[in-house]
Amino acid sequence: MSKVRVLVGTHKGAFVLESDGKREKWDVSGPYFAGWEIYHVKGSPADPNRLYASQTSGWFGQVIQRSNDGGKTWEAPGGDIKPGPEAMKAGASNKFMYDTSPETGKPLTTHQFYDGTQHPWEFKRVWHLEPSLTDPDTVYAGIEDAALFRSTDGGLTWHEFAGLRGHDSGPRWQPGAGGMCLHSVILDPSNPNRIFIAISAAGAFRTDDGGKTWKPINKGLHSGFIPEPTAEVGHCIHHIAIHPSRPGVLFMQKHWDVMRSDDAGDSWHEVSGNLPTDFGFVIDVHAHEPETIYVVPIKSDGEHYPPEGKLRVYRSRTGGNEWEALTNGLPQSNCYVNVLRDAMAVDSLESCGVYFGTTGGQVYASADAGDHWTPIVHDLPAVLSVEVQTLP
């Protein structure tokens, strides 16, 4: 029987939640890396036992962790001394060095800061780890200050795709309230040269040449809080999702507005429809129905909790515009949690499972595509990210 493994990153450690295909009884293990902020944990599609975790701390900086046994044990690549050439790479797994080479990095000097002045790029942390679809040792990292890195040796060493930060618009990128983070990385399953990324608050970008050059894909976005609401860059995108069978169709939760693109990001149109508020962070797509999408509306950018104190997932079966509230099993009074941008995921069992985590430490699961919800855990630290693996 199939199994499901839910990987949860929290403000104070990582947790692994496992169940059989019924998704009724759960084994909870953790905390791993207790006391550290775990921004993201994700498994390799090519080898589900290979997991990567971003472990960060305001005191001690960044650590990358790797598991080869589905999260039972972990190692920091390069953390142990090994003889030979590998010794040179020891301790390099947390070394995210911006490319400043004359060929590619020369213009990569400053971005716009909160006060409008230019500010040097400074590495803060890894927000998102996206393992390759085909190679367990290849993994992409979206970092703050915004840049995209890749490792092809299992997280031991990292190299920047300097063409992204080197785009002409780079000096106009600016941090959102949470920092200038590259938080969404989508690898196109039908085209290995195409990657989508999103940055808060710069916008979405796409490469069609394997990461050498990048193009802003923000046409159609309207952000009323920036000086030029339809600018090429400057939009505070919160998350992007696709269905693997239809990678040219993108869904976006922007700061405000839920958006859709049918041309790989070349143009966007709003599909917020009848949502009670179109502010929010997460967005995801049903595993088997490319037109079924999920969001969790949040009241506003000033009030980061559900409207009316009711935690509601909204589902659209029409690819947006027409939304229904899903409330069965979710608190419908006095609920003031948030659901952060990487904290929703779906499994690919026959009856699609949907999962999300809250800043109140709950991880909710639905084994029937959102019709009924049950908390798997109630009292974890604030949840930063949720990923799901469907295992044979």
Add this chain to the structure above:
Amino acid sequence: MIRVALPAHLRTLAHVSGEVELEVEGQATQRSVLDALEARYPVLRGTIRDHVTQERRPFLRFFACEEDLSLEPPDAPLPDSVSSGKEAFLIIGAIAGG
């Protein structure tokens, strides 16, 4: 022999308990002690000093002999009692945050 006391999270990361004992070639300074520490425990690279600048991370400080050595030059000699192993070189995390 130099004794180094790490904060709890770095002891966990390096899989050590208690103080770390290091042999340091030549003059014991902040730089030579941290170089020896990172050579023994590569996982600590970047967690105490910035990878690029080699500067102390802002929320960490260095103490020894009841004195704050954080602002001393990295190549300044450490006190004799640290070099001799009588006193530990303390790496302290700021009491801050939540």
